[in-house]
Amino acid sequence: MERKIILENIEVEGIRFLNVYRKHGGYSSVEKALKTMTPDEVVNEVKLAGLRGRGGAGFPAGMKWSFIDKKSNKPHYLVCNADESEPGTFKDRYLMEHIPHRLIEGMICASYALEAHTAYIYVRGEYKYIVGILNEAIKECYQQGLLGENILGSHYDLDIYVHCGAGAYICGEETALLESLEGKRGNPRLKPPFPAVKGLYQSPTVVNNVETLSNIGWIVNNGGETFAKIGIGKSTGTKLISACGHINRPGVYEIELGLPVEEFLYSEQYCGGIKDGKELKAVIPGGSSVPILPKNLILNTLQGEKRLLSYESLAEGGFVSGSMLGSGGFIVYDEDDCIVRNTYNFSRFYHHESCGQCSPCREGTGWMDSVLYRLENGEGKMKDIDLLVNISSHIEGNTICPLGDAAAWPVAAAIRHFREEFEFHVTHPEIVRNIKHGSLAKYINN
């Protein structure tokens, strides 16, 4: 079920450069949108496409655009969220590095639809080298009249600026991103008001992910209805999946939404099966912040249906037996992986990245990190396992931004599905103190 929209022509040599990109049909959507469509028509096409935000939350992009108050006297802004920092997710990097004009083309169409004359690309600090690639591409666009004043003679003006963050994960949260873009400390804002009402510089703003915006050019060219026919149900179009972990072929793949997880995992076209012929143990399907699923639940739902790579299928069963598509960071664990160690690693990350504004996240992430450290190093007690579940339940839903949830869900899910490993860490400290203890399945089964 290979279908390329975003990664179309990615293999063409020099596609990073404007002349090559245009030879392969690049920026035709800009011509079409600016010369033959009204801004509202562009918004309607995106609505018809059913395109959902590819940053993680999956909120319908067209609906988000329609929240912008076009009668507002303040300027409108489009902000591209390129602060990709979720562990296990590296698709936006691939996209911006190899085909930056796909993003810029989408941004011009989106800015026109939103009647914005200024747009920003907020890039993660660690992707500093990508700033150079994007700036080069933007410079080419200015030179050929695709950016600046009176784009292609359409009387529409647009400037795009690239802004490099300082490398804080929290700046990927849209309101923290806006704070950072304004030159302040990257702390999330309380919502409401949402950015569509009061965003950048208190003006109506739309924040979209790199992958979301990269779809816009295709939608304008081919129509929203054509896009909506790709995929499955409300999960329309394609999705970039960044696959990593113990698989034979890690990398970034574009899949049509609705592809069975089993096919993605084992076919030679994609992941190529588990490395060294080992058994699959578990998968985190949408970046480290979503719940982990053991082998039986990632391949099939509780009802015995095949689990698909779609927003609905992965969420089936709620957090008891389901997970989320999230940002598409597909992390695979083989039979030799220690789930407690991995959970501790993620917990350490979220503790480090908590902004510290609200009490449950600031104190709770640190507490979970400490307890998991003890468990992983053979110093835990049996009551610590329930304590972790309890702490995570007190963080979830009670914080200013979703970072609290992102810290809580992986811990709760790991204990839900692999409780015996946590208990083994308590009962067999002499084994788990060994730094190379790996999987405990062989001990637990014996």
Place this chain on the structure above:
Amino acid sequence: MLTVTIDNHTIEVEEGTTILQAARLIGGDIVPPAMCYHSKLKDSGGKCRTCMVKVVQGSTKDPRPMPKLVPSCRTAVMDGMVVQNITSPEVLEARRAVVEFLLINHPLDCPVCDQAGECDLQNLSYEHGSNTSRFEEEKRTYDPITIGDLIQFHPNRCILCYRCVYAAEQFTNKRMHGVLYRGDKAEISTFIQQAIDNDFSGNMIDVCPVGALTDKPFRFKNRVWFLKPMDAHRSCTKCSGKATLWMRGNEVYRVTGRRNKYGEVEDFICNECRYEKKDATAWEIEGPRAIEPTSVISQNHYRNMVKPSVINPLKEKME
């Protein structure tokens, strides 16, 4: 006017009123506690999560409940909104959890803390916390920071409510401090040492809900429950001159801004009134400050006490 029901009490409020403000208009036990919100500090609130409430009906137009608990200090009332505070076990559990989180790194050194008796966290813990802590790890510690002659900053006790940051930003003309680092390593910046230069810097002490920022000249001179708070005023060119004098006999030990019953300062005062007018004759004393009978400060102050009628069980027999 909008109608809102909080814990079965219905009230009409003006548009733009938050749930917390509406609850305060009703008064009593249904008022959510607040550690970071301060009615006189713009943009404060929403951070400590102690004032979380459950909205079981969004409005008359859209009666759907809100999916998560919301901070009452920053959530505006909608017409027909129905809110649960102390009637919701979920809210009480979340509040208990917040107390536990706040006490993770806050030392329980109330016997030696100069804020004892005036500490909002102490009150919150008594009313909403549990009597044990499950936190076994070592608490984070910092060295106390010297902030000139007037303010003592003890970062260990800071709960990062940001009130002092907002106070410095809004009442002084050059803010020299803020929050550094992130997560549980976040701390008030050492630039705070320079914030003392301003005439209104003392207000940072008044807005601190815990014992992190204390009045250096007053520290350990006395315990608040031994002092008698008196409302007083004086003519001042910089501030309203309305203050509370904390006296023992005729001696003024401390001057603070006047607080309402939620511990929030009503009139911010300048440093001249606060630190340089420690003589009772410099003030027009209005009378004793009204203190909640439940407060530790009211101890030994038998104001308006009604003496019980004397009952002599032998009286009838004797007659």
